[in-house]
Amino acid sequence: MENKIIVIHSDGTEEAFKPRLISQTIQQETGLNEEIANKAQSSIAQKIYRLKREDGLNRISTSSIRAEVSSYLLKVGEFE
Numbered sequence: 001m002e003n004k005i006i007v008i009h010s011d012g013t014e015e016a017f018k019p020r021l022i023s024q025t026i027q028q029e030t031g032l033n034e035e036i037a038n039k040a041q042s043s044i045a046q047k048i049y050r051l052k053r054e055d056g057l058n059r060i061s062t063s064s065i066r067a068e069v070s071s072y073l074l075k076v077g078e079f080e
Contacts, residue, residue: 004016004017004058005017005048005049005052005057005058005059005060006058006059006060007059007060007061007062007065008059008060008061008062009061009062010061010062010063014059017048017060019041019042019044019045019048020041022037022040022041022044022045022065022069023037023038023040023041024037025069026040026041026069026073030073030078032073032078036076036078039076040069040072040073040076043072044065044068044069044072047068048060048065048068
């Protein structure tokens with residue numbers, strides 16, 4: 001898994017980064033529609049892959065991904 005981005009869960013388990021899980025989790029936890037969730041997923045995945053390319057990111061925590069999701073949704077007006 002050295003070429004992949006590894007996601008570290010709060011319980012310490014690790015798995016390969018799967019962008020589709022961002023959209024699925026947004027829909028499950030917020031009730032937002034698929035279109036908004038997919039836009040958030042795309043934006044966040046692009047940022048994470050850019051960080052891998054430019055800064056060598058190879059591990060990211062679920063809490064960091066959640067912070068990115070919250071930031072994105074606040075920015076587009078989906079959360080108050």
